[in-house]
Amino acid sequence: MNRIIKAVGSFLSAFSGKLNIGQKIMAAGVGIAFAIMVSFGLVGTCITSSTIRHMAESDLAHITDNLYNLCNTHYEINRNIVQNNLNVADYFVxxxxxxxxxxxxxxxxxxxxxxxxxxxxxxxxxxxxxxxxxxxxxxxxxxxxxxxxxxxxxxxxxxxxxxxxxxxxxxxxxxxxxxxxxxxxxxxxxxxxxxxxxxxxxxxxxxxxxxxxxxxxxxxxxxxxxxxxxxxSELDILKKSILSLKIGEKGYAYIMDNHEESKGTLVVHPSKTGESLYDARDADGNYYIREMLADKNGSRVLDIVNPEDNSAESKIVNYRSLDTMGWIIVAEADRNETYAPLRILRRVMMTMSIFVLVSIIALSAVFSGSIRRVVGRMKEFLGRISEGDYSSDIPQHDISRHDEFGQMAAMLNVLTANTRELLAKIKQTTEVLTSSIHDLTVSSREISATSNQQAASVKEIVSTMEDSDALSRKVASRIDEVARIAVQTRELVGKGFLIIEENLEKMEQIQKTNSETIEGVKSLGMQIESIWEVVNIINNIADQTKIIAFNAELEAAAAGDAGKNFRIVAGEVRRLADSTVSSTTQIKNKINEIQRSSDSLILASEKGTERIREGAKLSSRLKEVFGDILQSADVSADSSEQIVSSVKQQVVAFEQILITLKQISHGIEDFASTTKSTFKAAESLKESGESLRESLSNYRVSRD
Amino acid sequence: MDNNEILKKLSASGNGEEEQIEQVSYRKLVVFIVGEKQYAVDSAEVKEVVIISDLYFIPFVPAYVAGLINRHGEPHTVIDLGMMLENEKHPGGKVLVMNRQDDRIGFLITDIFRIITVPEKEISAIADAGSTSMLSGSLTLDGDEVFIINTREMYEKLERDIENI
Known part of the structure; x- marks a missing residue:
């Protein structure tokens, strides 16, 4: 149903586009009337149909009820008879x-x-x-x-x-x-x-x-x-009463056996008593009898094709089970016969519809003619406007109409006047706007070019800064090494300084020891001097002894033979003196040697002292120098540490600069792309302005 | 020629007034040192050897006169043999007091060496010395040459020189 409504709607909307308003009004009138008639017809038919069916079904139900009661009563009576008979038989046996x-x-x-x-x-x-x-x-x-x-x-x-x-x-x-x-x-x-x-x-x-x-x-x-x-089955009264029952012209009632052994066998039927309908099928091929036998009670519509002459039959059936006898009581009515009043109703409604349609078409034609003329003039006027001609107005006799069309025409005249004014203003503004947009385009192109250059420059700077950053990282690592070496140097120089101090101390000790040695040697010389004196004394004595002995020898020689022995003694004494002298001479020589040695020793020692002094002086100078070096190494180590920290700060600063530059670069790139899009926007604005001006040039606002 | 003849000849030519107590064939000589050279005189001419204590300078005398010494209260003229023989000053600490009757003379020497007795024949005369030579002969002692001083000539020269003043 929904699908049909949609299809009709789309058809109408497609069709209505091609109609003028008069035709539309007429079409609407006819359509509405048709719809009303159709819906009345449909609803009426539906209601009537369902009512008829309901009535037919309830009729059939009454018939089956009555038959049921009849059969049941018959059964009860027969049962009583049987019971009485049993009593009789029992009496006999x-x-x-x-x-x-x-x-x-x-x-x-x-x-x-x-x-x-x-x-x-x-x-x-x-x-x-x-x-x-x-x-x-x-x-x-x-x-x-x-x-x-x-x-x-x-x-x-x-x-x-x-x-x-x-x-x-x-x-x-x-x-x-x-x-x-x-x-x-x-x-x-x-x-x-x-x-x-x-x-x-x-x-x-x-x-x-x-x-x-x-x-x-x-x-x-x-x-x-x-x-x-x-x-x-031998219930003649019952049979007669059932067979005499007529439902409409063609309808009748019958009884089917529902016992397991003889399902579907017709117990009572106007024409087919004794036959079995168990395998009968309807037009769709369903075993409807079997379904009925299973349902026992109910009502259904059957479409059956008669196998003998292929004539179609449509039936309404109502059935009820009499369980005590194992029967299904069926009342059957012809469907066409039942629905005959409905066909009459349809015919009447069709006639009415045609009459109503004709009268509505006539009315619509009269009414829509008037509207069509007014609308035609307004359409003409709006056609001029749509071509851009705002110079004319709607004629007075249309405005003076008292209906909605008159009001609409007056409003349209006011609207046209306002639009004329507005268009003039827009034209003026568009001129200004176009020149501004032109300027904007030029400047945005320049900005775009400049920003592109800037972006390129900043990228170069960024790459240079990246190199510098890498370089400064290398420098930082090298500087670290240098700082480490400087610290090592400082330690080494400190150790060297300590060694030099020790050296200096040793030098002083050596100097001291040396001067002590010299003193000792000098005092030794003094001692030797005193020995020398003693030796001199001895020598003197020996000399004198020798002289005395010599003199004695001389005397002995003078004495001749008498002094011969004396002369020998004197000679011995003289030789003793001589040997003493020679001994002392040896001593003297030794002493001389010692003195020479000690002198040379002193000399050498003094030279040594001088050397030592020079050494000490050198050492102290070395110490001073080393002190300076130590100080310098300290300064150098400190400086290198400071340099390290400076360089690290520099590295950090470089990184920050790099990051900032990258951000700037990104910003500039964004800016470049923005300016590019601005430029594009300006270009499109320009085009839009041009097309606006062009569009506006189509509008005529004055009669000239 | 035998030894005696040589001795006679020597004594005749060198020292005529010399005492000859012992055999002529031997001579006793006092050997002493002046500078580095060894000289000798006859032991009989030497009275004694003394070690000089004070030497007193004498003006207006020849340069080889060193001065005067006091010897037991008697002044002795001291002749510097180095100056006399070699015209050279030598260190000297001893004085050879000569045995003379008329004059008291001492020789300034470096040192006394020894008294030797040598055969006359070992002494060789200095041939061309002449009468004015201060040296009369020489001999070899232990490999060193020892010159024998002609004391007479020395005295004479002294007298002459002093008179010439």
Whole structure:
């Protein structure tokens, strides 16, 4: 539905673009009328349709209810009859039936459900001491009295069941159903074996009956049962009343069997009684009968294709289950027949719609003609304006109209006058704006060029600064090394200074020792001097002795032979003196040597002293120099540390400068790109200004 | 020629007034040192050797007269042999007091050496010395040459020189 509305909307909007206002008004009138008619028609039809269906369904439901009640009543009545019949039958057989335990009878029995046969041996059942197995005379007598069917059952074991011993029930072939038995699975058997009388619908041999079974006792033992029953299908009154029922022209009611053995078999039907609809399908191929049988109660619409002449039928059905008899009661009505009033309604509404449409078209044509003329003139006027001609106004007779078009024309005249004024101002402003934009373009181009140059320069600076930064990092690392070396130098110089001090001390000690040595040597010289004196004295004495001896020798020589011995003695004395002199001479020589040695020693020592003094002087000068060096090394180490810190600060400063420069570079690049975009903006502004001026030149604001 | 003849000849030519107590064939000589040279005189001519204590300068005398010494109260003229023989001053500390009757003379010497007795024949005369020579002969003693002083000539020269003044 939504999709349809959308499609209609889009069609309308596409179509309305091509219409003038008069046509539109007419189209609107016709459209609205059509829409109203259609919606009335649709709503009316829908409501009517649903009402009709509802009514038909409720009618059908009433019919099925009534039929249900009818059938149920019929069933109740028949059940009462059956019960009465049972009492009669029971009267005949009760107390007369015994089991003959002295006789064994071989027989073949047949399961009435699955038709299975088996051979068994039984003690035969007897009435008044006479076996009744296969003897139907008593049963026929009873049947003659009460009608319907009567059977005498015997309880058998293996297979468990109730064996028909004597019966008036006949098989399809017309023979009596003696020898068949109700198997243990049947509710009848279970009820009888537990000593209960069974009342209700039951499958007897091959058909459904309204039945009653009563157990037969021998003492307290259940030995068999007596049965009476009426065939469900043999209900003539019911059939007649159902078949006489007509629903509309073509509708009717029917009953389907819902028992497991004969599902879908038509129990009562106007034309098809006894057929089975179990496999019937509708036009879509659904087994609708099976669905109905499963639903039991309900209502549905059926579209059926008749297989004989391919004619389509549409039906409304209502159905209800009568469980006591295993029936589905169905009431069926023809759909076309049911909906006949709806078709009449449609025809009436169609006629009305056409009439309404014609009258609306006429009215719209008259009304839209007037509007179209006014709108045409205004359209003309607005066409001039749209071409830029603001010089004319809407004529007075249109303004003097008293409707909205008149007001609109007056407002349009005011609007036109205002726009004329505005356009003149815009033209003036545009001239000024265009020249400004031109200036802006030129200056922004210059700015862009300058900023590009700046960006390039700053990039060069940045790269140079990066090199410098790298260089300063290298310098920093080298300076670190230098500082380290300076500190090492300072330590080494300090050690050297200490060594020199020690050296100086040693020098002073040496000097001291040396001067002591000289003193010692000098005092030794003095001692030797005194020895010298002693030796001189000795020498003197020896000399004098020698002289004396010599003189004595002279005297002895003068004395001649007499002084010969004396002369020898004198000679000895003189030789002694001589040897003394020679000894002393040796001593003298030694002393001289010693003195010479000591002199040379002193000389050498003094020279040594001088050297030592010079050494000491040199050492002290060295100390001074080293002190200076130490001071210089200190200063150098301090300076190098300061340099290191300065260089590090410089490195940091360089980094900061570099970062700042990079930021500047980025800024300038941004600025360059900004100016570029400014330039572009200015260019586009210029173009816009030009096109504005051009556009404005199309507008005519005065009559000339 | 035998030794005696040589001795006679020598004594005749050199020292005529010399005492000859012992055999002529031997001479006793006092050997002394002036400067570095060894000289000798006959031991008989020498009275004694003294070590000079004070030497008194005498003016107006020849240069080889060193001065006067006091010897037991008697003044002795001291002749510097170095100046006399070699015209050279030598250190001298001893005076050889000569044994003379008429005059008291001493020779200033460097040192006394020894008294030797040598055969006359070992003394060789200095051939061309002449009568005015201060040296009369020489001999070899232990490898060194020893000159024998002609004391007479020396005295004479002294007298002559003093008179010439």
């Amino acid at each position: 009760n107390g007369r039936v015994r089991v003959m335990r002295n006789t064994i009878q071989q027989t073949t029995v047949e399961d009435q459900i699955n038709r299975e046969k088996s051979d068994i041996s039984i003690f035969p059942l007897a009435v008044d001491g006479r076996s009744v197995f296969g003897d139907n005379s008593l049963i026929d007598q009873i049947t003659g009295m009460i009608g319907g069917t009567v059977t005498l059952f015997q309880v058998i074991k293996k297979p468990d069941g109730l064996l028909r011993v004597a019966t008036s029930v006949k098989k399809k072939d017309g023979t009596r159903a003696v020898g068949t038995f109700i198997p243990a699975s049947s509710p009848v058997y279970q009820s009888v074996v537990s000593g209960q009388t069974y009342l209700g619908s039951a499958f007897v041999v091959d058909q459904w009956y309204i039945t009653a079974y009563k157990p037969l006792y021998e003492g307290s033992e259940i030995i068999g049962a007596v049965y009476v029953g009426v065939k469900q």
